[in-house]
Amino acid sequence: MLSLPLRYAFGVTSSYIGRLAPSPTGLLHLGHAATFWAAWHRAQEHSGTLLLRNEDLDPQRSRQEYVAAMIEDLAWLGIEWAPPMIVQSRRISLYREALSRLLTAGYAYPCTCSRRDLAQMVQAPHEESDDEPVYNGRCRSLEDASSKRIEPGVNYRLRVPDGETIRFTDRNLGPQNFVAGLDFGDFLIWRKDGLPSYQLACVIDDAATRITEVVRGADLLKSTARQILLQRALKLQSPAYFHVQLLRDQNGARLAKRHDALAIRTLREQGLTPEMLPMISHSLKQK
Ligand code: GLU
Numbered sequence: 001m002l003s004l005p006l007r008y009a010f011g012v013t014s015s016y017i018g019r020l021a022p023s024p025t026g027l028l029h030l031g032h033a034a035t036f037w038a039a040w041h042r043a044q045e046h047s048g049t050l051l052l053r054n055e056d057l058d059p060q061r062s063r064q065e066y067v068a069a070m071i072e073d074l075a076w077l078g079i080e081w082a083p084p085m086i087v088q089s090r091r092i093s094l095y096r097e098a099l100s101r102l103l104t105a106g107y108a109y110p111c112t113c114s115r116r117d118l119a120q121m122v123q124a125p126h127e128e129s130d131d132e133p134v135y136n137g138r139c140r141s142l143e144d145a146s147s148k149r150i151e152p153g154v155n156y157r158l159r160v161p162d163g164e165t166i167r168f169t170d171r172n173l174g175p176q177n178f179v180a181g182l183d184f185g186d187f188l189i190w191r192k193d194g195l196p197s198y199q200l201a202c203v204i205d206d207a208a209t210r211i212t213e214v215v216r217g218a219d220l221l222k223s224t225a226r227q228i229l230l231q232r233a234l235k236l237q238s239p240a241y242f243h244v245q246l247l248r249d250q251n252g253a254r255l256a257k258r259h260d261a262l263a264i265r266t267l268r269e270q271g272l273t274p275e276m277l278p279m280i281s282h283s284l285k286q287k
Contacts, residue, residue, distance in 0.1 A: 016048025024066035031255035095196035134185035156190035178225035
């Protein structure tokens with residue numbers, strides 16, 4: 001289907017660099033296809049480059065077979081990306097170095113709250129989302145919060161400027177604002193299993209690969225506010241953001257990996273072609 005060369009338009013390399021950042025924790029579904037198509041179209045419109053980043057930082061849920069499946073599904077969808085694929089699990093030292101910098105600069109602190117402590121902090125589930133709850137700051141001012149060493153088996157959080165409104169203008173959804181300490185709290189940047197959180201790894205990789213525009217689902221709008229704070233703390237330039245509205249099923253629920261019937265693979269096995277997918281997407285609600 002779409003086959004314009006991404007890298008060189010009119011013999012000139014555009015400065016646009018986008019990325020696809022799937023987590024290999026399940027099969028890609030129609031919702032991913034919609035977001036990835038948007039990313040692909042944006043890159044094409046700008047005669048830019050599109051990178052593929054394998055966000056495999058969840059050792060319990062990431063599976064190699066899903067990596068292979070996503071590469072195959074992207075090819076079937078007609079989405080081209082510029083190799084090599086970036087694999088987050090191979091970049092831990094880079095994220096660790098960033099955590100060190102955050103600790104040294106006083107932006108990060110260790111958090112020893114147990115799962116149970118954290119569960120008690122959660123009030124009523126406020127939103128339909130897997131977003132992390134607002135942390136109550138219990139470990140913020142503990143004595144060892146001034147330790148600059150990275151201790152094994154400890155979580156680390158970013159100290160957010162309570163009350164500050166983080167604003168950005170989304171290129172698709174317009175002006176956005178989130179209040180630190182209210183819409184989100186001191187968030188996890190490092191997990192006690194020795195791995196960075198999604199927020200930290202994402203910011204480091206977007207900067208390291210010089211992403212100029214991030215295209216992703218609107219469920220991550222609030223994460224963008226967090227990531228802007230991380231970029232500020234690490235003195236990194238923020239990319240532009242283009243969030244895509246999420247597809248919903250007939251009951252209004254967000255499409256998730258459990259919607260096997262809408263897995264790209266299933267649709268393909270049923271004999272559908274990539275060109276038919278937008279029609280199915282339109283029959284689902286966008287919100
Ligand atoms: N890996 C994330 C996901 O699959 C996307 C993160 C991003 O685009 O920043 O939901």
